[in-house]
Structure formats: C-alpha cells, structure tokens
Amino acid sequence: MLQFLFRRTFGAVVTLILLSAFTFFVFFSVGDPAMMSCGKNCTADNIALIHQNLGLDKPLPTQYWDFLAGIFTGRDYSIGHCSAPCFGYSFATKQDVWSTLMDRLPTTASLALGGAIAFLVIGLGAGLLAAWKRGTVLDKAVTGVSMVLSSVQIYILGPIVLGLFVYSGVMESPKYVPFASSPAGWFMGLLLPWLVMATIFTAQYTRMSRSTMIEQLQEEHVRTAKAKGMPARYVFLRYAWRGSLIPIVTILGMDLGSLFGGAMITEFTFSLAGVGRLAINSVTTLDLPMVLGVLIFSAALILVFNIIVDATYAFIDPRVRLS
Amino acid sequence: MNTFSTRRARAAIVALAAGSLALTGCSSGGGKDSKDKSKSDKDAASQSTAVAFGTAAESTGPAPAVKDAKSGGTITVYQRDSFNHLDPAQMYVSDMKVLANLVFRGLTSFRQDDNGKQTVVGDLATDSGQMSDGGKTWKYTLKDGVKFDDGKPITSADIRHTIERTYAKFITDGPTYVQQWLSGKGTAYRKALPDGPYKGDHLPKTVLDTPDDKTIIFHFNEPQSQLPYALTMPGYSAVPDGAKDTQDKYDVAPVCTGPYKIASFKSGKSMKLVKNTNWDPKTDAMRHQYVDGFDITFNHQASDSTKRLEADQGEAKNAISFSNAVDPTLTKQVLDDPNASKRLVQGYQPYVWQMNMNMDRLKDKKIRDAITYALPNGQIVRVNGGSYGGEIAGGLLAPTVAGYEKGYDPYGKLSHPNGEPEKAKKLLQEAGKTGMKLVYAYSNTEARQKEAVVIVDALNKAGFDVQKKEVDSASWYEQMGKVDNGFDIYMTGWGQDWADASTVIPPSYDGTQIQDGSSNYSHINDPHVNSEIARISKLTDVTQATAEWVKLHKYIVEKVNPAAPVFYTKTLQLYGSNVGGTRYSSDISYMDPNTLFLKK
Numbered sequence: 001m002l003q004f005l006f007r008r009t010f011g012a013v014v015t016l017i018l019l020s021a022f023t024f025f026v027f028f029s030v031g032d033p034a035m036m037s038c039g040k041n042c043t044a045d046n047i048a049l050i051h052q053n054l055g056l057d058k059p060l061p062t063q064y065w066d067f068l069a070g071i072f073t074g075r076d077y078s079i080g081h082c083s084a085p086c087f088g089y090s091f092a093t094k095q096d097v098w099s100t101l102m103d104r105l106p107t108t109a110s111l112a113l114g115g116a117i118a119f120l121v122i123g124l125g126a127g128l129l130a131a132w133k134r135g136t137v138l139d140k141a142v143t144g145v146s147m148v149l150s151s152v153q154i155y156i157l158g159p160i161v162l163g164l165f166v167y168s169g170v171m172e173s174p175k176y177v178p179f180a181s182s183p184a185g186w187f188m189g190l191l192l193p194w195l196v197m198a199t200i201f202t203a204q205y206t207r208m209s210r211s212t213m214i215e216q217l218q219e220e221h222v223r224t225a226k227a228k229g230m231p232a233r234y235v236f237l238r239y240a241w242r243g244s245l246i247p248i249v250t251i252l253g254m255d256l257g258s259l260f261g262g263a264m265i266t267e268f269t270f271s272l273a274g275v276g277r278l279a280i281n282s283v284t285t286l287d288l289p290m291v292l293g294v295l296i297f298s299a300a301l302i303l304v305f306n307i308i309v310d311a312t313y314a315f316i317d318p319r320v321r322l323s
Numbered sequence: 324m325n326t327f328s329t330r331r332a333r334a335a336i337v338a339l340a341a342g343s344l345a346l347t348g349c350s351s352g353g354g355k356d357s358k359d360k361s362k363s364d365k366d367a368a369s370q371s372t373a374v375a376f377g378t379a380a381e382s383t384g385p386a387p388a389v390k391d392a393k394s395g396g397t398i399t400v401y402q403r404d405s406f407n408h409l410d411p412a413q414m415y416v417s418d419m420k421v422l423a424n425l426v427f428r429g430l431t432s433f434r435q436d437d438n439g440k441q442t443v444v445g446d447l448a449t450d451s452g453q454m455s456d457g458g459k460t461w462k463y464t465l466k467d468g469v470k471f472d473d474g475k476p477i478t479s480a481d482i483r484h485t486i487e488r489t490y491a492k493f494i495t496d497g498p499t500y501v502q503q504w505l506s507g508k509g510t511a512y513r514k515a516l517p518d519g520p521y522k523g524d525h526l527p528k529t530v531l532d533t534p535d536d537k538t539i540i541f542h543f544n545e546p547q548s549q550l551p552y553a554l555t556m557p558g559y560s561a562v563p564d565g566a567k568d569t570q571d572k573y574d575v576a577p578v579c580t581g582p583y584k585i586a587s588f589k590s591g592k593s594m595k596l597v598k599n600t601n602w603d604p605k606t607d608a609m610r611h612q613y614v615d616g617f618d619i620t621f622n623h624q625a626s627d628s629t630k631r632l633e634a635d636q637g638e639a640k641n642a643i644s645f646s647n648a649v650d651p652t653l654t655k656q657v658l659d660d661p662n663a664s665k666r667l668v669q670g671y672q673p674y675v676w677q678m679n680m681n682m683d684r685l686k687d688k689k690i691r692d693a694i695t696y697a698l699p700n701g702q703i704v705r706v707n708g709g710s711y712g713g714e715i716a717g718g719l720l721a722p723t724v725a726g727y728e729k730g731y732d733p734y735g736k737l738s739h740p741n742g743e744p745e746k747a748k749k750l751l752q753e754a755g756k757t758g759m760k761l762v763y764a765y766s767n768t769e770a771r772q773k774e775a776v777v778i779v780d781a782l783n784k785a786g787f788d789v790q791k792k793e794v795d796s797a798s799w800y801e802q803m804g805k806v807d808n809g810f811d812i813y814m815t816g817w818g819q820d821w822a823d824a825s826t827v828i829p830p831s832y833d834g835t836q837i838q839d840g841s842s843n844y845s846h847i848n849d850p851h852v853n854s855e856i857a858r859i860s861k862l863t864d865v866t867q868a869t870a871e872w873v874k875l876h877k878y879i880v881e882k883v884n885p886a887a888p889v890f891y892t893k894t895l896q897l898y899g900s901n902v903g904g905t906r907y908s909s910d911i912s913y914m915d916p917n918t919l920f921l922k923k
Contacts, residue, residue: 031798039415039496040830042804042840045510050495078493079571092407093590094574103589162630169636175620271622273592281405281591286797 001311008310012303017068019299020292024064033091033286053078054091067292087296088289090282097293101275107176108274111197111266112259114190118198120252123205130206131213132236142206150203157196158269165192174270193270197263201255208251212244219243245316253309254302261298373725373869374441374822376452376551377434382445385604386434389904389918392613396921398902399642400619401628405591410574411560412489413496418646420911423557424610425596425617428580430463430482430539431554433821433910434609441822441909443551444608447477447561447580448539451551458546458863465537470601471563472579479533484520484564486531491519493571497558498820504547505530521570548863552821555910582612594619613904613920625650632897633663640901641921646913649895651708657897658711668914669895670907673723673818675716675827676703677886678778679803679845684811688884689754692734694761694812695887697747697785701740702777704890707770711895715740716888718880719831723909725822725865726873733881736888747785761787764803764810766796771814804840814889815844822909823865824872829856831886832879845885852879 034050035042051057055066066075070086079089087097130142165171174192177185216222217240225235264276275294282290408414411427432446443451448463455462469477488494489502490513499512505526506515516524525531532540541550553559560580562568567578579585582604583596596617604612623631628647631639633656649657649667657663678698680691700715707713714722717732735743751757761782765771772793779789792810794802803813820826830836833856834848855875862868879885896914898905903922908915 030795032801035798035801037496038840039413039498040842041495041499041510042800042842043510044839046495047840049492049510049513053493053495090590093405094571095590100590103592162627167630167634167636169634172637173631268622268624271620271624271627273589273622277622278591284797285407 001314004311005307008307012300012307015303016296016299020068020296021064023292023295024067024288025060027286027288027291028060031286033288036092036286067289087293090287090290092282092285092287092290097289100278100290101293101297104273104275104278106178107272108263108267108276109260110176110179110186110190111193111263111272111274112256114194115197115201115259115263115266116252116256118194119201119205122198123202124209124248126202126206127209128213128236128241130210131217134214139210143210146203146206148203149199150207152200154196154200154265154269157199158193158266161192161196162270174272176272176274193266193272196269197259197266204251205248208248209244212247213240216240216243242316246313249309249312249316253305253312257302257305258298260301260305261294373865374433374443374552377442377444377450379445379450381434381442382448382450382608384607386607386609386611386917389611389613389920391922392611392904392918392920393922394613394920396614396641397616397618398614398919398921399638399899400617401623401631401642401644401647402619402621403623403625403628403647405621406588406594408496408574409577409585409588410494411497411557411562411577412485412494413574414557414560415497418913420557421645421913421916423560424581424911425583425916426577426579426581426585426599427557427560428469428607429485429554429556429560431551432609433555433908435906435908435910435915439907439909443555446555446607446609447482452554454548454550454863458548459543461541461543461547461550463539463541465539466606468603468606469580470603471561471567472584472599472601473567474601475563477561477563477580478536479539480536480564481561482539483525483531483533484568485559485562487516487520487526488562488568488570489519489558490516491521491570492517494519498553498556500553500556500820501541501550501559504543504545504550504553505541520564546861546863548865548868549821549823549825552823556820582607582610583616586616591621593621610917611904611920619645623647626653629653629657629897632666632899633657633660635662635666635900640899642899643902643905643914643919644896645916647896649711649897651712654708654711654895657895662900663897666898666900666905667895668898668905668907669711669893670909670912671722672892672894672912673721673822674816674892675719675721675818676713676814676816676889676892677716677719678812678814678889679886680884681808681811681813682846682848682885683806687754687756689750690756690759691884691887693747693750693754693785694782694787695734695884696739696743696750697781697787698736698887698889699740699742699777699781700736700889702781703774704740706773706777707890707892711893713890713892716890718876719886719888720824720827720873720876721819721891723822723912724819724824724827726824726869726876728873731877733877734887742781742785744781744784751786757786758788759786760790762790762792762809762811764792764794764808764813766799767793768796771796774814801840803844804842806837806839806841806846813844816892817842818912824869824876825860828872828875828879829860832856847879847883847885849879849883852883 034047037050038046055063070088072084074084074086075082077089079094082096085098089096126142130139133139166173175189177189179186222235222239225239261275264280267274267276279294282294406419406422411423414423428446430446430448431443431451433441434444435441445451447465447469449466453462465477471477486501502512506512516526530542563578579599582599582602584599586595586597588594598612598615625647628644629650632642680694685691704713704715715736717736720727765775775791779791782789802808803815817831830842832847832852833843834853837843837846837848859868859871901922902919904918904920906915906918
C-alpha cells in the first residue's frame with residue numbers, strides 16, 4: 001500500500017510539473033500580460049517597466065524556476081514576502097494567489113459536496129430501483145427520464161431555474177454563505193445550484209448504477225448466493241451492489257476532482273465566486289500567476305482523487321490488491 | 324483617454340456591444356421610430372458644451388439636497404468585473420471612476436446640476452484653480468476640514484506626495500497628464516523623480532511648491548489650460564504622505580477621502596462600502612451620504628443583472644449596477660416592460676468606434692474614401708444593440724466632446740446608413756485599384772465577428788477583395804498597436820478623458836507619437852495636423868481652443884481621412900424600484916452614484 005501511494009504521488013508530482021511547465025511556456029504565446037497594466041501608456045518604455053515590475057524581464061527558464069522554487073521555499077516580492085506554498089501575487093489584482101485560492105475553495109467545495117450528495121443519493125437510488133424492477137414501467141420511466149436529463153446542460157437548465165425561482169421572486173439569488181455563520185443560509189444559498197447539478201449528474205449515475213447492477217446480478221457469485229437460498233434483498237444489496245460500485249467510484253472520483261477544482265459553468269451560471277470562476281477571470285486577464293495557481297491546484301485535486309479512487313478499489317473489491 | 328486601454332474596460336464594452344439583432348424592431352439603420360426614446364445627438368448638447376471652471380462659491384459644500392431624498396439603507400450593486408485597482412493612481416477605466424467618486428477626492432471634481440450642466444469645481448480645493456503667468460502657474464488652496472478616513476487632516480504635503488508618487492515605478496496604469504506637463508513628455512517625466520518621493524527626493528519648488536499647509540502651486544514650462552479638468556481624474560485623488568502609503572500594497576488597502584470607505588474587499592467576489600465618518604458634507608459641493616453603504620458583488624453578467632433588476636424582487640429592489648448596462652439581447656424586453664421601462668437611465672458614452680485605415684499601406688486617399696463610403700454603419704449599429712447601444716457616427720468626435728457638431732456627416736453615413744457601394748466602386752476605379760486585396764483584422768468577440776460579416780459583404784460589393792484576419796481579443800490592442808501590424812483596416816474604440824478634444828485628437832492623430840503601443844492606430848502623420856496639435860495644445864483660452872480643435876477635426880476627417888467614423892456608443896442602465904435620486908452622470912458616463920438614496 002505504501003509503495004503504491006509513493007509511486008502514485010511521485011507520478012502526480014511529475015505530472016503537475018510537466019503541466020505547469022507546458023502552461024507556463026504556452027502562456028507567453030497568447031499575449032503580453034504587461035498590456036493589461038499599461039493604461040493608455042502602452043509604449044515600449046512603459047511596457048519594459050511593467051515587465052521589470054512583474055519579473056517578466058528575466059529569461060523564461062529563470063522565471064519558471066523561480067516560480068517552482070517559490071512553491072516550496074517562498075519568495076520575496078516588492079509587495080512583500082510570500083510564504084510557501086507561494087504561487088506568487090496576481091498580476092492583475094496584487095492579491096496573493098494561494099490566499100485567493102483558499103478564499104474561493106469553500107464556495108467550490110460546498111458546491112461540489114452538496115451537489116455530489118444530491119446526485120449520488122438520487123442517482124444511485126434511481127439506478128438501483130430501475131435494476132430491481134428491470135423491464136417494468138418504472139424501469140422504463142427512470143431510464144427514459146435519465147436519458148432526457150443527461151442531454152440537458154447546466155447553461156440551459158441554470159437560466160431556466162433562475163427564471164422560475166429567482167427572477168420571479170420565489171427564492172433569493174444563489175450565493176455562498178459560510179456554513180459556520182449560518183447553516184440555513186449556506187443551504188438555501190446553494191440549493192438551486194445543487195439541484196441543477198444533481199439533475200444533470202444524476203442521469204449519468206442512474207444509468208451507470210442500473211447497468212452495472214444488472215451486469216452484477218448476472219455474475220456467478222450472485223447466482224451462487226441466490227442458489228444458496230439467501231434472501232433476494234440481501235443478495236441485491238450485499239453481493240451485487242458492492243460489485244457494481246467500482247465503475248461508479250471511478251466516475252465519482254473523476255467528477256469530484258473536477259468539481260473541487262472548479263465547477264466553471266455552474267459558478268458562471270449562478271454568479272458564484274469559486275475556483276472555476278477564478279480560472280475564467282484569470283485566463284481572460286492574462287494573469288499568469290493566478291492561471292498557474294488554479295491549474296496546479298485543480299490538477300492536483302484530480303490526481304489526489306484518482307489516487308483515493310484507486311485505493312478505494314481494494315476496500316470495495318477484495319480481488320483488487322494494490323502493489 | 325483610451326478607456327478601452329485596459330482589457331477589462333475593452334471587454335466591458337464588448338459585452339455591452341455583444342449580442343444580437345434583437346433590437347431591429349426599435350430602430351432601423353440608426354434612425355428612430357416614434358417609440359424610440361433613446362438618447363439622440365439633440366440630447367447630447369448638455370454633454371458636449373465646454374465645461375466651465377467653477378468659482379469658490381460653486382465649490383462650497385454642502386451639495387444641494389436631492390429632492391425627496393431619505394437617509395439609511397444599503398444599496399446592492401451587481402457588477403460583472405471586480406476592480407483591478409484600489410490605488411487611485413492606478414485607476415483609469417470608467418467602472419473604477421464610479422467607485423472612485425464614492426471613496427476618493429482630488430483637488431477638483433465635476434459637478435452636475437439638475438439640468439445636466441457640468442462645472443469643474445474645487446473638491447478638496449476651495450475652487451477650480453487660480454491660473455497666472457499665462458497658464459504656466461496654477462495655485463490651489465485646500466478647504467478647511469478635509470480629512471482622510473483615519474481623521475488625519477489633508478495638507479499640501481499630502482497633495483505633493485499624491486503627485487510625486489505617480490512618478491514611482493510601480494505606478495504604470497494611471498493617467499500621466501500632470502506628470503508630463505510638469506516634468507517632460509512621454510515617459511521622460513519619470514527621470515525627474517525615478518523613485519517617486521519614497522527615498523526623500525522631491526520635485527523642485529520651481530515645479531511643485533507647497534509654501535504652507537494649505538497651498539499647492541504647479542509651475543509648468545508651457546501653458547496648461549486643462550489642469551482643472553485633469554485633476555478631476557481619480558488618478559490624482561489624495562493619498563496620505565506617510566506610513567499609510569504602502570506603495571505597491573496600497574493597491575489592496577487604500578485610505579479613503581470620500582463619503583464612503585472600503586470596509587472589505589474580496590477581489591473577484593465582493594466589496595462593502597460603509598460611511599466614512601471623517602467626511603464632512605460641508606466641504607463637499609457634489610456628494611451626498613444618504614445611504615449607509617453599498618454591498619457590491621461581482622461576476623454578474625449583463626444578462627443576469629438585467630434580469631434581476633427587471634424582475635425587481637427582494638434585494639434587487641434596492642439594487643443598481645455601477646457599469647453593467649442592460650444586456651443588448653434584453654433591451655427590447657426591458658423597454659416593453661411597463662414596470663422596468665420607467666426605471667432606466669441612459670446617456671452617451673464617450674467612445675467613438677472608428678475603422679482605422681493603415682496609412683502606411685493605404686496611401687491613396689481615394690481608397691480610404693471608398694472604404695468610408697462603403698461601410699454599412701447602420702448595420703454595425705444594429706449588431707451593437709441598435710439605437711440604445713449606439714448611433715451612426717459622422718465624425719470622429721463623440722457627442723460628449725466640446726465642439727461636437729450635430730449633423731456633421733461629410734461622408735453621408737446618416738443618409739446612407741447601409742453604405743454607398745456604387746460611389747465606393749467609382750472611387751476605387753479612379754484609383755485604379757478595383758479588386759484590390761484588403762486585409763481586415765477583427766477580434767474574436769461575438770460582436771466583432773457579427774460586424775465582420777456585414778463589413779466584408781459591403782466592402783466586397785464595393786469592389787474590394789477582403790481578406791479576413793481574426794485576432795484573439797486578449798491581444799487585440801497589442802497587435803493593432805504595432806507600427807508594422809500587417810493589416811489594412813481594423814476597428815478600435817477611443818474615449819475622451821474629459822469633455823475636451825485635447826484628450827481625443829492628440830492621442831489618436833499626432834504623427835509625432837507613432838511608435839509600437841501608440842494609440843495613433845491609423846499611423847496618420849500629416850505635417851499640418853502635427854503642427855496644429857502642437858499649436859492648439861498651447862492655447863490657454865478653452866473656448867478658443869475648442870473652436871480650433873473643431874477646425875482641425877474637420878481637416879482630419881475630410882482632407883486626410885485616416886479612420887472612417889463608425890458609431891458612437893451609448894449606455895442604458897436599469898435600477899431597482901426602491902432606488903431614488905437616479906440620473907446619468909456625463910463625467911462618469913454611468914449612473915451618478917453621488918445622488919442615490921433608498922425611498923424606504
């Protein structure tokens with residue numbers, strides 16, 4: 001297990017370094033960030049001064065090395081010392097990148113967790129029900145509805161929900177309220193985004209849990225359990241369901257990784273200031289430190305969730321052994 | 324100023340312009356039907372007259388009470404973009420100007436009366452300035468009782484510090500008018516005080532003098548008639564001399580001087596403004612402090628803020644937006660909604676969109692004229708939101724600039740909103756260039772892409788062979804600003820810093836300023852234009868200067884034609900039903916934040 005974790009962590013770090021290097025060097029082919037800070041005075045002299053202020057006058061490999069080293073050792077800037085893990089200061093707003101990320105994370109994490117609970121409970125429940133009642137009207141209805149919902153997108157459903165509930169005055173506009181300051185405010189503020197996310201993600205989980213469940217029910221060990229005279233409900237939940245979880249955990253791990261890294265479209269649609277929104281804004285303002293910070297942070301989350309998923313396999317399925 | 328000069332501002336206008344043909348029912352070809360209540364150039368008169376310099380009496384507070392105004396409550400503000408800067412010296416773009424008006428004060432400010440007439444009055448200073456020595460010397464005296472938000476009185480040392488810190492290397496984004504007038508053109512002024520005032524150096528008294536705690540004297544080498552205007556810019560708002568000026572860090576935690584101060588700011592998320600208890604209304608001739616504060620949240624697209632304000636439910640009743648306009652795709656819906664249509668503020672923005680014709684490549688005026696005649700300005704206006712989003716331009720001075728002449732239209736764009744392909748074809752024939760290749764660059768935003776379709780079609784009809792080049796919007800102005808950009812025609816927007824042509828003609832048409840990054844996008848380098856710019860810039864009589872700028876403007880448009888006028892921009896803003904005291908500010912180009920109150 002330890003060997004597995006070490007190997008995967010090492011792989012993740014290498015992936016992150018390669019990803020950040022790629023982004024760093026590609027970034028400069030897009031445009032010059034100094035153009036965002038020169039007001040009406042975008043003359044060569046002023047641009048050169050801004051390059052100097054932002055540290056962009058140094059050779060690219062040096063800049064990249066300084067950036068990498070800063071993550072582990074911290075860095076000194078004219079604006080002040082940036083302690084490790086230092087991702088630098090935003091070109092656009094002079095805000096500390098790491099603090100900004102940490103400030104945005106609760107919104108994104110709340111969105112991801114609440115949404116995940118909703119779509120897991122509804123999705124898995126509906127999928128199991130459909131598998132249990134396979135071939136019945138109920139199964140067909142659940143399958144049909146999930147097919148329709150899986151084709152809807154957040155940017156279509158979101159504005160419809162906003163129109164029905166928010167612009168009509170039925171509910172307050174979605175917003176993030178810290179759980180500690182008001183649990184009810186936190187719940188009500190994110191309820192609509194959760195429901196929209198759940199509606200869209202649920203379909204995928206319903207279909208997947210139904211099909212894997214049906215597959216599992218045809219497995220030999222399930223048949224054996226049934227032949228031994230075990231109660232159908234026990235076989236269904238103890239034997240078949242456990243086996244059907246592996247692909248679901250895989251998808252869930254990937255979904256959670258992406259959601260924690262920023263649910264861009266959801267945050268954009270509901271005007272929520274999470275990590276996803278930060279990613280959009282930093283790309284459009286050529287804010288390199290923020291772009292790199294968000295990217296590494298999001299990618300790291302996806303990698304961490306992947307490792308967790310792989311580790312979880314061993315617990316779900318005793319046939320899987322990590323080495 | 325090029326208010327499009329930072330990408331956020333450009334993007335804001337793109338967003339304003341982005342959208343649809345949904346307004347074709349409101350307006351056709353830039354003309355107006357009977358239901359159309361959009362601002363027209365007739366309405367622009369109050370925005371385009373030369374702004375007078377106010378007296379001490381006009382500069383004395385308190386500001387006249389707003390009719391029926393009540394105190395209390397908090398206004399909610401829906402904003403798309405967060406504020407990039409809080410250091411006033413770094414502030415330039417319009418949405419920051421709204422914020423700056425609430426939290427910062429400089430030596431002078433624009434005051435607008437109930438009829439929309441503007442006057443430059445003393446803000447921290449007792450009047451708009453005492454000029455002597457033929458415009459080379461300007462004296463300001465600070466009012467009694469003006470303080471920073473920590474209670475420290477504002478002195479002449481603070482004003483000297485405010486000016487001197489704009490020389491420091493970390494200030495790169497704000498205006499440079501005063502620095503250049505005091506210490507040298509371009510970026511040469513920085514040599515006068517390379518580290519700003521932070522290492523104990525100061526400008527000599529022969530340049531900037533503070534003989535006592537209340538008096539500031541500016542000494543220029545050349546007459547500078549525009550100083551009272553320039554000092555109204557947020558970029559010259561007072562910053563305290565001392566430990567509270569944290570240099571680079573000041574951009575995240577400034578000291579305020581206006582009726583409100585920043586209680587909290589989470590970049591990209593929210594900002595809270597609360598009353599500044601050290602602001603004394605008796606010292607302020609144009610601001611009020613009716614509401615307790617402003618709760619600003621960011622990330623609201625124009626469609627979202629429009630829908631919330633139109634629905635007028637819950638907190639939206641107390642809401643406004645500093646700079647989000649009505650989404651162009653929703654304009655018709657808002658105008659048709661009887662509840663929403665009475666909650667609108669509208670006015671001209673200072674921007675003129677022009678089709679630059681690269682004079683290094685298009686040397687024959689007949690070709691440039693052919694392009695100008697061929698352009699379908701009316702269709703381009705429709706793409707940009709119809710008559711509530713813009714208006715066909717006949718010249719290169721916006722209706723908001725002093726000297727704008729209503730109906731000035733030498734290329735007949737108003738009478739031929741869809742262009743004159745036959746006339747263009749004939750001119751092209753005369754130039755012997757029928758079928759000539761024309762490299763047309765446009766940015767990859769929705770509005771510019773839609774414009775490209777109608778522009779290419781019109782130019783091809785006129786006998787050109789248009790080669791489209793789509794350019795990434797993030798690097799648009801960077802690429803267009805290159806002297807050797809490789810393009811023949813490209814549209815850019817330009818807006819004045821204040822209602823005077825001196826902030827439009829020199830930056831856009833002075834041939835001596837051509838270099839990479841310059842805002843002379845058409846590369847016009849005409850000796851007559853260059854010498855006239857130099858001459859008129861030295862005139863001390865603003866009225867006389869305005870008349871001369873008008874003559875020069877006509878010369879540029881008719882005799883040189885470096886850029887085809889395309890459209891003037893307008894804005895339309897919606898507010899919640901419980902918000903009172905709403906009006907358009909000609910200076911800010913958005914809703915005036917100073918007069919707002921909540922009805923209950």
